[in-house]
Amino acid sequence: MVTLGQYLGVSGMLFAIGFAGVLLRRNIIIVFMALELMLNAANLALVAFSRYRLGPDGLPNYNAQVLVFFIITVAAAEVAVGLAIIVALYRARRTTHVEDINALKF
Amino acid sequence: MPAPLFWIFALVMLVFGAAVVINRNPVASALSLVVSFLGLSALYLSLDAFFIGIIQVLVYAGAVMVLFLFIIMLLDLRAEERRKINWFAFTGGVLVAGSLLLQIFSVIGSTKIAHDHFPALARARVDDVHNVGLLLFGQYNLPFQVIAVLILVATVGVIVLSKRELP
Numbered sequence: 001m002v003t004l005g006q007y008l009g010v011s012g013m014l015f016a017i018g019f020a021g022v023l024l025r026r027n028i029i030i031v032f033m034a035l036e037l038m039l040n041a042a043n044l045a046l047v048a049f050s051r052y053r054l055g056p057d058g059l060p061n062y063n064a065q066v067l068v069f070f071i072i073t074v075a076a077a078e079v080a081v082g083l084a085i086i087v088a089l090y091r092a093r094r095t096t097h098v099e100d101i102n103a104l105k106f
Numbered sequence: 107m108p109a110p111l112f113w114i115f116a117l118v119m120l121v122f123g124a125a126v127v128i129n130r131n132p133v134a135s136a137l138s139l140v141v142s143f144l145g146l147s148a149l150y151l152s153l154d155a156f157f158i159g160i161i162q163v164l165v166y167a168g169a170v171m172v173l174f175l176f177i178i179m180l181l182d183l184r185a186e187e188r189r190k191i192n193w194f195a196f197t198g199g200v201l202v203a204g205s206l207l208l209q210i211f212s213v214i215g216s217t218k219i220a221h222d223h224f225p226a227l228a229r230a231r232v233d234d235v236h237n238v239g240l241l242l243f244g245q246y247n248l249p250f251q252v253i254a255v256l257i258l259v260a261t262v263g264v265i266v267l268s269k270r271e272l273p
Contacts, residue, residue, distance in 0.1 A: 001109065001223045001224075002109050002112045002152075002223075002224070003220065003221055003222060003223055003224075004219060004220055004221075004222055004223075004224065005214050005215075005217070005220030005221055006112070007149070007153070008210075008214050008220060009210075009211060009214055010116045010119070010120065010149070012207060012210035012211065012214065013120055013207065014119065014120060014123055014146075015206075015210070016203050016204075016206055016207035016210070017120065017123045017124050017126075017127060018123070018127075019202075019203045019206055020127060020199060020200065020203035021126065021127035023198075023199030023202060023203060024127065024195075024196060024199045024200070024203075025127060026189070027132060027183075029132055029135075029174070029177070029178060029181075029183065030126070030127070030132060030135055032174075033126055033135060033136065033139050033174065034126065034127060036139065036166075036170070037123055037126065037139070037142070040143065040146055040162075040166070043146075043158075044146060044149060044150075047150055047153050047155045047158055048153060050153070050155065051153040051154055051155065051224055052219070052222070052224055052225070054225055054227070054228075057228060058227060058228020058229070059227060059228060059229070059232055059234075059237065060153075060154055060155065060227070060232065060234070062234065062237045062238050062241050063241065065155055065157065065158055065234065065238050066238055066241045066242055066246050068155075068158050069157075069158070069161065069238065069242070070246075070249060070253060072158075072161060072162070072165055072166070073165075073253050073256075073257070074253070074256065075166075075170070076165055076166075076169060076170055076257075077256055077257050077260035078260075079170050079173060079174070080173065080260055080261070080264050081260050081263055081264055081267070083173055083174070083177045084263070084264040084267040084268045085267060086177065086181075087177060087180065087181070087267075087268055088267050088268065090181050096181065096183060099189075
């Protein structure tokens with residue numbers, strides 16, 4: 001049988017992979033994908049808790065699943081806006097490499 | 107879900123999630139992300155969250171990843187040429203991510219409920235689309251409509267951002 005902690009551990013590992021991607025990669029699109037991985041790791045933890053803490057009718061706690069639904073919706077909107085910003089940046093600077101975008105660097 | 111299936115899908119999700127970070131070609135990264143999301147969706151199904159599993163495939167593996175691939179091909183990104191790796195930043199990043207992972211595992215290990223199995227459901231069949239829909243249009247109706255406005259604002263914002271100034 002699978003325990004709650006194993007789902008949470010898998011979720012934490014996915015989050016750490018995404019976090020490492022944000023820190024290590026220099027291509028801004030890959031950084032954006034790693035952000036998506038972190039969002040999904042949080043969703044997995046939410047759904048695992050929803051299944052663990054049953055409601056009074058003995059079914060999963062659907063409040064958490066509504067929250068996951070909202071997170072997915074907001075993430076989709078965020079991806080659209082973020083990619084539009086990346087396209088505008090590429091038009092202005094001809095690069096997607098974060099180290100080439102250093103106009104504000106001290 | 108039987109434990110072997112859980113480990114198979116968790117492994118698929120984590121290996122392809124790592125492939126997103128490791129691949130040098132952005133198209134390969136995006137396709138790895140699709141497979142990672144499919145594994146995640148299988149984990150949602152194993153937690154009796156069928157609605158979330160389906161919209162994970164539809165929204166993420168479908169819509170969002172098509173958008174990513176579209177932008178990658180629009181910008182015509184090739185596999186990035188090897189640059190000199192900044193080893194100081196690299197080891198720093200690995201250390202920070204690793205210590206975050208250790209921290210998460212120590213918190214999970216010291217939590218009492220983490221060792222519990224999932225309780226059995228009252229009914230074998232869950233009608234979760236029905237229940238999520240009731241909550242969405244009842245208790246959470248206002249946030250639902252705010253989300254609709256947010257998506258409208260995002261759509262308008264994307265058009266404004268990507269509109270080329272006419273000469």
